[in-house]
Amino acid sequence: MSTSNGTLAVQTKDVWKIYPQEPNPVEAVRGVSLEIESGDFVAMAGPSGSGKTTVLNLLGGLTRPTEGSIEIGGHEITSMPDKALARLRLERIGFVFQAYNLLPVLTAMENAEFTLLLRGVPTDERHERVRVLFDQMGLEGLEDRFPGKLSGGQQQRVAVARAVVGEPALVLADEPTANLDSVASSALLDVMERLNREHGTTFVFSTHDPRVMERAHRLITLVDGEISTDVRQNHETAGA
Amino acid sequence: MRFRVLLKLAARSVGRNTRRSALTASAMVIGLALLIFSRSISEGAHEQWITSALRMGTGHVAIQAPGYLESGKLEDRIGAKAYQRALDAVEAVADDRVVAHAPRLTVTGLASSASSALPVRIEGVDPDGERLYSDLDEKVEDGRYLQHDDRLHAYIGVELARRLGLKVGTRFVLTAQSASGDVEGQLVRVAGIFKTTVPEMDEGLVHIPIETAREWLGTPGAVTTHAVLLASARGTDGVVDDLQDRLSGDPDVRVLGWREASPALRSALLVDDYGNYVFHAILFAIVALAIMNAVMMSVLGRRREFGVLQALGLTGAQTGWVVFGEGMFLTAVSGFVGMGLGFLFTWVFFREGLDFSSFVESEGAWASAGGVVDPVVVPIFHSSQVMLSLYFILVMGTLASIYPAMRASKLDIAEAMKFDR
Numbered sequence: 001m002s003t004s005n006g007t008l009a010v011q012t013k014d015v016w017k018i019y020p021q022e023p024n025p026v027e028a029v030r031g032v033s034l035e036i037e038s039g040d041f042v043a044m045a046g047p048s049g050s051g052k053t054t055v056l057n058l059l060g061g062l063t064r065p066t067e068g069s070i071e072i073g074g075h076e077i078t079s080m081p082d083k084a085l086a087r088l089r090l091e092r093i094g095f096v097f098q099a100y101n102l103l104p105v106l107t108a109m110e111n112a113e114f115t116l117l118l119r120g121v122p123t124d125e126r127h128e129r130v131r132v133l134f135d136q137m138g139l140e141g142l143e144d145r146f147p148g149k150l151s152g153g154q155q156q157r158v159a160v161a162r163a164v165v166g167e168p169a170l171v172l173a174d175e176p177t178a179n180l181d182s183v184a185s186s187a188l189l190d191v192m193e194r195l196n197r198e199h200g201t202t203f204v205f206s207t208h209d210p211r212v213m214e215r216a217h218r219l220i221t222l223v224d225g226e227i228s229t230d231v232r233q234n235h236e237t238a239g240a
Numbered sequence: 241m242r243f244r245v246l247l248k249l250a251a252r253s254v255g256r257n258t259r260r261s262a263l264t265a266s267a268m269v270i271g272l273a274l275l276i277f278s279r280s281i282s283e284g285a286h287e288q289w290i291t292s293a294l295r296m297g298t299g300h301v302a303i304q305a306p307g308y309l310e311s312g313k314l315e316d317r318i319g320a321k322a323y324q325r326a327l328d329a330v331e332a333v334a335d336d337r338v339v340a341h342a343p344r345l346t347v348t349g350l351a352s353s354a355s356s357a358l359p360v361r362i363e364g365v366d367p368d369g370e371r372l373y374s375d376l377d378e379k380v381e382d383g384r385y386l387q388h389d390d391r392l393h394a395y396i397g398v399e400l401a402r403r404l405g406l407k408v409g410t411r412f413v414l415t416a417q418s419a420s421g422d423v424e425g426q427l428v429r430v431a432g433i434f435k436t437t438v439p440e441m442d443e444g445l446v447h448i449p450i451e452t453a454r455e456w457l458g459t460p461g462a463v464t465t466h467a468v469l470l471a472s473a474r475g476t477d478g479v480v481d482d483l484q485d486r487l488s489g490d491p492d493v494r495v496l497g498w499r500e501a502s503p504a505l506r507s508a509l510l511v512d513d514y515g516n517y518v519f520h521a522i523l524f525a526i527v528a529l530a531i532m533n534a535v536m537m538s539v540l541g542r543r544r545e546f547g548v549l550q551a552l553g554l555t556g557a558q559t560g561w562v563v564f565g566e567g568m569f570l571t572a573v574s575g576f577v578g579m580g581l582g583f584l585f586t587w588v589f590f591r592e593g594l595d596f597s598s599f600v601e602s603e604g605a606w607a608s609a610g611g612v613v614d615p616v617v618v619p620i621f622h623s624s625q626v627m628l629s630l631y632f633i634l635v636m637g638t639l640a641s642i643y644p645a646m647r648a649s650k651l652d653i654a655e656a657m658k659f660d661r
Contacts, residue, residue, distance in 0.1 A: 054654075062551055063654035083555050090553025097657070101548045105252035117245050118553050162552075 008071070009170050009202040010036040010059055015068030017054050017225075028054040029065070030225040036218075038169065039200040041193065043207050043216030051225040052206035056172045059204065060093055061085045073169045090118055094163030096173035096205070100155040102147040102162070108134075108154075109143035112161040119166065133161045137191050153184030157191060164195050171195075173205035177212055189215050246558060249549075250565030253542075260537070265574040267530030268633060271523055272578025275629045277586045278523075280619035281594055282516050286509055287620055290473045293505050294498055295374045296441065299341070299467030300476045301483065302501040303330070306494045308464055309501060314347050314419060320461025322492035329486040330468060337475040342366055342373035343463040345453045349416030351396070351446060353404035360400065360444045362414055364453025373469055376434055376447065383408035383432030390449050393431035397442035401433045408433060414446065419458040426456040473498065474622075524636055532640035539563055539644045546648050547656030560649030564641050571637025575630050582626075586619050593618040 017029040029051045036042055044052045057063045058070060061077045070077050073092055077085060089095075094115075102111045110117075112133065113126040121129075134140050137157045147155055156176060163171050173192070177185035189212060195201050205212075213219055214233075221229040254261045294300055303326045308316035318326060323343070330341050345364035350357050367386035371377050377385035381398050394414070396406065406412055411429045418424040428448055436442055454460050470479060476497045483495040499506045539546070546559050554562075594617050 057654040057657075060551065062547075062657065063652070086550065086553055086555040089551065095551050097548070101544065101657075103249070103545065103548065105249065105256045114245075115552055 007038045008035055009038040011071040013069045015065045018066040028225055032227055038202050040202055041196045041217040042204045043213050044220045045213050046222035050222040052222055053174050056174050056206055060172045061089055090115055092169045094168040094171040096159050096163045096176045098175040098178045100159045102155055102158055104147050107144050107146055108158045111158055112165055115166045129165055133165055153180050156188055160191055170202045175206050177209055246562050247565055249562050250569055253566050254569050264570050268527055268574035269578040269581055271527035272633050273582035273585055275523055276582025276626055279625050280586050280621050281617055283620040283622055285617045298465050298501045300470040300498045301468040301479050302496045303466040303493055317462045317464045318493055323463050325490055326466055326493045329483055333482040337470050337479055339469045339471050340372040341468040342369040343450055344465045345450050346464045347416045349414055351412055351414055353406055353412040355405040358403055360446050362446045364450035365447050366450050379434040379436050381433045381435040385432055386449055391452055392428050394428040395432045395447040397445050398433050398435040399442040406430050528636040528640045536644045539648050543656040546651050547653045550653045556649040560645040563648040564645035567641025571634055575633045579630050590619050
C-alpha cells in the first residue's frame with residue numbers, strides 16, 4: 001500500500017550531469033525527468049555505472065546538474081545558494097549511505113540527534129525523539145556506544161534514525177542494504193517501510209538487491225544514465 | 241548551539257586520533273620548550289655578558305662630562321663640585337637596583353720600564369669601591385690588588401708585565417698628558433699582576449689609586465666616569481631616568497645608559513640577537529609545517545567524514561570551522577604544555593647554569609666585548625619573552641590551520657563521499 005498523497009516531493013526536468021573528462025566527457029545522467037509523490041517508496045535499480053548514485057546526489061543537492069531543473073518539495077535547488085541548500089538538506093532531506101557514514105567521534109545517540117542539534121532542538125526533545133526511534137528500531141541500550149562498537153546492521157539502523165529523526169519530507173538512501181546480510185537487510189526495510197507508512201516519509205533508494213526491489217512501491221530502472229523503465233508495483237499486502 | 245556542536249566535533253576528533261594528535265602536539269610542545277629553553281639561556285648569557293663587560297668598563301649607567309664619550313680626553317672630565325653633585329644623585333637613587341658604583345679617572349699613556357715602553361689605559365680607581373664594583377681584584381696572578389692606603393702602587397696585566405719585564409715589587413713609569421697639557425711622568429711600583437684572558441686588558445690596563453692619579457694629572461676631586469653597576473641590565477632605563485631627573489639642570493654631567501656608553505657591546509649583542517632570531521624563525525617554520533602537515537593529513541584522510549557533515553546540513557564554512565577548531569585546540573593545548581615543559585626542563589636541569597667550559601680554550605673563561613664571561617650560563621626567564629614565544633606558537637598554529645580549513649570548506653561533497661569507498 002502506497003502512502004503517497006498526490007503532492008510532489010521531487011520533480012526533475014531533463015536533468016543532465018556531465019563530468020568534463022578528457023578525452024571524452026562522461027554523461028552520468030542523461031535527460032532524466034521524473035516526478036515522485038510525497039509518501040512514495042521508490043527504488044532505483046540498474047547496473048553499476050547506470051547513474052543511480054548520481055541521481056540521488058542530484059536530488060539531495062550534493063552535486064549540481066549540468067542542465068535541467070530539480071525541485072524538492074516545491075523548492076528549485078539547481079540555482080539555490082550553497083548556504084540555502086545546506087539549510088534545505090538539514091531541514092527537509094535525510095540521507096542514508098551504503099557505508100553507514102556515522103561520525104566516528106560521536107555516540108549512537110549523538111549521531112542520531114546530530115541534525116536536531118544543528119537545528120537547535122532542545123536536549124530533552126532531542127533525546128526523547130531519538131529514544132522513540134531507537135525503541136522502534138531495536139536499538140535501545142545502544143545509545144552510548146560509538147560506531148566502532150556497533151554491528152553493521154546496528155550502524156545502518158542508527159544511520160536511518162539519523163536520517164528520519166528530523167522528520168524530513170524526503171529520505172535518500174544509496175544502497176542502504178549493500179553491506180548487510182539478508183536478515184539485517186530485511187529488518188532495515190521493515191523499519192523504512194514502517195516510517196514510510198506511519199510518518200508519510202518519502203523514501204528514494206538505490207539498490208542492486210532483487211529482494212529490496214520487490215518491496216518498493218515504485219521501481220525505476222536506470223541504464224546508461226537514462227530511465228529505462230518506471231513501474232508502479234502492487235503491494236496490497238506489503239504494508240499491512 | 242551550532243558553534244558548540246562544531247567545537248565538540250573538533251575536540252572529539254583531536255581526542256579520537258590520539259597518535260596523530262600526539263605527533264602534532266609533540267612538534268609544538270618540543271618546539272616551544274626548545275624556544276623557551278633557548279631564550280632563557282640566551283637571556284642569561286646576555287645578562288652575564290653585559291654585566292661582565294660593564295664591570296670592566298663604564299657600568300650599566302655611566303655619568304660623564306658632556307663630550308667625554310666622543311673625545312675620551314681628560315679635558316672632558318667632571319670637576320670636583322660637579323662630581324659631588326653627581327655622587328649625591330647616585331646615592332639618592334641607590335636602592336635594590338644598584339649593586340655598586342665607583343669613580344674612574346681614565347687616561348691613555350705609556351708604561352715604561354728599563355727594557356721597553358708600551359701604550360696603556362691608566363685607570364685611577366678607588367680600591368675599596370672597585371672591589372665591590374669589578375671582579376678584577378679576583379683575577380690576581382701574582383701579588384695583590386690595590387688597597388685603600390696605597391699611594392704609588394699599580395695593578396697591571398700579566399702580558400704587560402711580561403713585555404715590560406716587570407714583577408711584583410719592581411718599579412716602572414707611567415707617562416700621560418696632564419690637565420695642564422704637559423706630559424707628566426709618575427713612578428709606581430707593581431703591587432699585583434692580574435690575568436683576565438681578555439687580551440686588551442692583560443696587555444694594556446693599569447689600575448692605580450684615584451688620588452694618585454688626581455695628583456699626578458692635576459685634577460683634584462675629578463673623575464672621567466662615575467660607573468653604576470645594577471642588579472640587572474633591565475633596570476638601566478629606570479635608573480637613567482631617575483638620575484636624569486635629578487641632574488637634568490646640571491650642564492657639567494651627562495647620564496648615559498650602557499647601550500649609549502658602550503656601543504661596541506650593544507653591537508655585539510645585536511649581532512647575537514640576530515643569530516637567535518634566525519634560529520627561532522627556523523624553529524617556528526618547522527613547528528608551523530608540522531602543524532599544517534598534521535592538520536592537512538587529517539583533512540585529506542577524512543574527506544568522506546567532512547562530506548557526510550555537509551550532506552547532513554553543515555555549510556562549507558562550518559566544516560572549515562571544525563577543521564580550524566581542531567588546529568586551534570591542538571595548538572592551544574600544545575602551547576601551554578610546551579610552555580610548562582620548557583620551564584620544567586630548564587629549571588630542573590639547568591637552574592644552576594649550563595656549563596660551556598668544555599668549549600672554552602683559555603682557562604675557564606670567555607673574553608667577549610671587553611669583558612670576561614663565566615662559561616657557566618644561568619638561564620633567565622622573562623615573562624614577556626615567554627608570553628611572546630607562546631603568542632608566536634599560537635599565531636603559527638592559527639595560520640597553519642587556515643589552509644586545511646579552507647580545503648575542507650571547499651569540498652565537493654559528492655566527490656568526497658566516494659573517497660575511500
